Amino acid sequence: MKVLLLGGTGEARELARVLVGAGVDVVSSLAGRTTQARLPVGEVRTGGFGGADGLAGWLRDHPVDAVIDATHPFAATMTAHAATAVRGTGVPLLVLRRPGWTAGPDDNWHWADSAAEAAELLPTLGSRVFLTIGRQGLAAFASTGLWTLARCVDAPEPRPSWCTLILARGPFAVADEIGLLREHSIDVLVTKDSGGSQTAAKLTAARELDLPVLIIRRPPLPAGLETVESVESVAEAVGWVMRMGGSSSD
Ligand code: NAP
Secondary structure (H helix, E strand, C coil): CEEEEECCCHHHHHHHHHHHHCCCEEEEEECCCCCCCCCCCCEEEECCCCHHHHHHHHHHHCCCCEEEECCCCCCHHHHHHHHHHHHHHCCCEEEECCCCCCCCCCCCEEEECCHHHHHHHHHHCCCEEEEECCCCCHHHHCCCCCEEEEEECCCCCCCCCCCEEEECCCCCCHHHHHHHHHHCCCCEEEEECCCCCCCCHHHHHHHHCCCCEEEECCCCCCCCHHHCEEECCHHHHHHHHHHHCCCCCC
16 A cells, blocks of 8 residues: 655654554655755655645656645645645545644633734733744744744744744753743743644743743634544554555554
8 A cells, every 4th residue: 555645744754654664655745844854764755746736746647545644734735735636636635633732721821813913912911922833924923023032943034133043843841941931031922733742841831930822723724624534643544544455564
């Protein structure tokens, strides 16, 4: 069995590892945005397909038995393109999307539908900001006038002058996150609802320090995707592939 795995996430890497170990032929696809990307095991292709039509063409040229979209919950364009491309080709599609974060009783969370809405709300919550939304969407916060520490994996181009930038890749430890928040006297944290454990330490740190957190909601799933099978864990995705006919050495 051969699977195209749209990746760029820890779950996609883990899924590739398990499937390859079970004898499934996996082609992982990466957008190629980050320098020094952590590569999954198995075959890897890099770069965009050229829209939904480009992906449909790729699927015709490289027949696979299934496509798994394990991209980041905020990679809505790729998810929409995958749904459109498989509709024309008849290849089964599974979406693997980790659950979003849920506030506990001691959390002080505020929600926004977009980076622009979050930037508008931000001055009501604090004046020294820790912005952890990645490179994309950073520009929306350029004119808040608030002191901002932004953390990204790779530097945005051009490098913004309106914020202090730190480059780092998770996972992060709670003690380090608390130290960082204290060191810069941060009084509000901004994040996207990425979910997962890799970058959740900042939420625990904010809770410990009693800081408000402003969270950007996930983009809605593209129209038509309600009918596509979707799971929340790597184990469920493995089960789906095995039911499709993937062999297992276990
Ligand atoms: P996006 O906005 O949904 O996609 C933009 C375009 O990038 C797509 O139309 C496609 O180009 C290309 N692309 C995206 N993912 C691809 C993949 N896995 N393989 C081949 N091409 C891909 O995506 P994004 O939000 O920029 O994210 C890019 C990548 O980074 C994704 O793989 C995602 O899993 C990963 N990532 C994203 C975030 C985030 O916050 N957005 C966080 C962590 C990791 P064509 O139209 O030319 O095919």
